[in-house]
Amino acid sequence: MASSEQMAYDRQIAIWLMVCAAVIIGMILLGGITRLTHSGLSMVEWKPLMGIIPPLSEQAWMETFDKYKQFPEYQKINLGMTLQGFKAIFMYEYLHRLLGRLIGVLFFFPFLYFAIKGRIRTGLMPKLIALFILGALQGLLGWYMVMSGLVNDPHVSQYRLTAHLGLAVLIYAYMFWLAIDLWLPSGGVCAEPLGRYKSWSTLLVGLVFLMILSGGLVAGTRAGFAYSTWPLMGNSFIPQGLYTGSPAWISAFEDVTTIQFNHRMFAYLLLVVISWFSFGVYTNSGPGRARTGAIALFAMLLIQAVLGVLNLLLHVPVALAAAHQGGAVVLLTAALFVCHALRRP
Secondary structure (H helix, E strand, C coil), rough: CCCCHHHHHHHHHHHHHHHHHHHHHHHHHHHHHHCCCCCCCCCCCCCCCCHCCCCCCHHHHHHHHHHHHEEEEEEHHHCCHHHHHHHHHHHHHHHHHHHHHHHHHHHHHHHHHHHHHHCCCCCCHHHHHHHHHHHHHHHHHHHHHHHHHCCCCCCCCHHHHHHHHHHHHHHHHHHHHHHHHHHCCCCCCCCCHHHHHHHHHHHHHCCCCCCCCHHHHHHCCHHHHHHCCCCCCCCEECCCCCCCCCCHHHHHCHHHHHHHHHHHHHHHHHHHHHHHHHHHHHHCCCCCCHHHHHHHHHHHHHHHHHHHHHHHCCCCHHHHHHHHHHHHHHHHHHHHHHHHHCCCC
């Protein structure tokens, strides 16, 4: 096969992966909205195949509502909810699950086509299969998360929610990396003095991913509501009650004060590190992907910081909170782009 022909196939596969990645961003945003509107426990059954069909008649809606009434969220939180109110929260969760199925279809059938046509380059097939397996596991993890809230305490586990968010972001990041790797193949080695930033770029991707996981803990424990002031938490920069759990480390995962404090400190760390990194890459590179990525990374950092502060001050409105969650993924995208530019120049 001619090299130019394989390059054309690589571009086709890259476009397909980019489309899938874009839909995954939509899935992450819709998942955040579902959580923020307290809709995630409205569907008390998991039907991977038949679940694509929503209630179509008033009787079907009543039967679905009656099933919901048997669980603690209705009995302890939403007692007296009307059918119209139930329909509203049901549709958020239904659309979230429907979009998950759509992603599976968008990935599986083009993958099958490219595989049958022999257009997948050597070494790429195992990576695409790994993506498909991770996607299937994400569906299982989503139901495992929902199950944690269908119990006496009608709130999903922050551990399972964070794992669900983390795996979604991991799938997106891997998919995006494969796409840009196919679209922008390596052309050589990274010239000095940019070479010293290569390792930092990988570390930066890891730090942004950890920050997203930290945000998952904030969301899962509703720690964003604990202190609605900035830059202070209440009356001081370092609030009382940090790490008072037994053992102390458990506070980082279960105490709302500690969780919000850690999230803020992580944000300050990223502000310093990304600012230094972006300035270094920008000043030591000429026009090209690395410089463009550095500008985008720094700009997105500032936007994300502003969104975070506004969420605190305005008591986490749904639209701003969803934008903040989406902004985290865009920030990760910029970090991945710069990392690729430095590692695959």
